[in-house]
């Protein structure tokens with residue numbers, strides 16, 4: 001069993017102008033212009049999963065390899081770091097702050113370090129020492145807060161207000177949209193790059209989601225850069241399917257996470273507001289998957305089971321491949337999405353071995 005749930009979005013309607021209302025075309029252009037001028041910028045590879053495409057009987061499967069995204073090994077490097085640059089506007093005397101479960105904070109810390117800015121990162125008691133170490137590597141001060149992520153955010157807001165630190169969060173609410181929009185604009189670069197890496201029209205995109213920032217950023221990129229609009233499929237852990245539940249309920253739903261998924265970055269209980277405004281209409285369907293196939297797929301990517309190239313894909317990279325296999329093996333889903341021999345499908349390899357220890361464990365488990 002590859003899919004736990006498959007949900008068709010009854011409110012689907014893709015309108016470029018509607019998407020670009022929430023993250024504007026100018027924002028997307030500015031993000032590309034700025035980031036592509038960073039010294040260490042390189043386009044990440046777009047591989048073909050040629051073995052998997054034969055098995056699944058589709059025309060092509062593209063895999064965007066974000067393990068090569070700067071030295072952060074994840075697409076997240078594009079978001080927080082870009083927002084830091086935009087809001088600091090060249091000033092050197094400001095202090096950046098953020099609350100994080102790990103990856104976003106790393107990007108913010110790196111962004112601050114690039115610009116020689118001081119940075120304070122707030123983490124809850126549940127964030128591992130390994131993740132804290134990663135953030136400290138980029139010169140940030142890490143402040144541990146008792147309680148969960150929300151408690152760490154509250155503390156960050158309180159101290160930032162008092163000390164006039166600039167908060168860089170990737171989650172948007174009614175009163176806090178601009179900075180999360182910047183992070184999404186950063187993520188849209190993936191699509192700008194792909195539009196130059198292949199001449200084939202992409203027919204389907206599978207997009208992993210936590211709070212939905214990556215998915216919405218990519219959809220914004222599609223609205224701006226792609227000539228034809230592919231079908232959009234949202235992929236989530238079944239233990240944290242807040243996008244699926246929101247689409248089903250036609251409004252943002254906060255869910256209870258009973259057990260954390262191994263797909264750590266995607267284990268979120270509530271959607272961010274701007275991604276909701278975009279994805280509620282732009283996504284064709286949502287799927288959820290269990291943790292069961294993650295290790296096997298991580299090992300399969302590395303051991304060339306899907307492609308001629310060995311790929312380093314972590315726990316949040318594997319879900320795209322797993323969901324695609326599930327969709328192709330599900331008659332109702334593949335019929336609904338018109339997946340056939342002419343399909344050119346894009347999956348996003350969101351991260352590499354960003355968590356080195358976990359990656360090693362998954363590899364050895366997946367090879368058994």
Ligand SMILES: Cc1ncc(COP(=O)(O)O)c(C=O)c1O
Pocket residue numbers: 074076103207208209210211212213214215264265266268316317350351
């Ligand atoms: C490493 C990582 N972190 C976080 C996320 C979730 O991103 P967002 O919260 O923007 O949906 C993903 C993928 O969806 C991911 O691969």
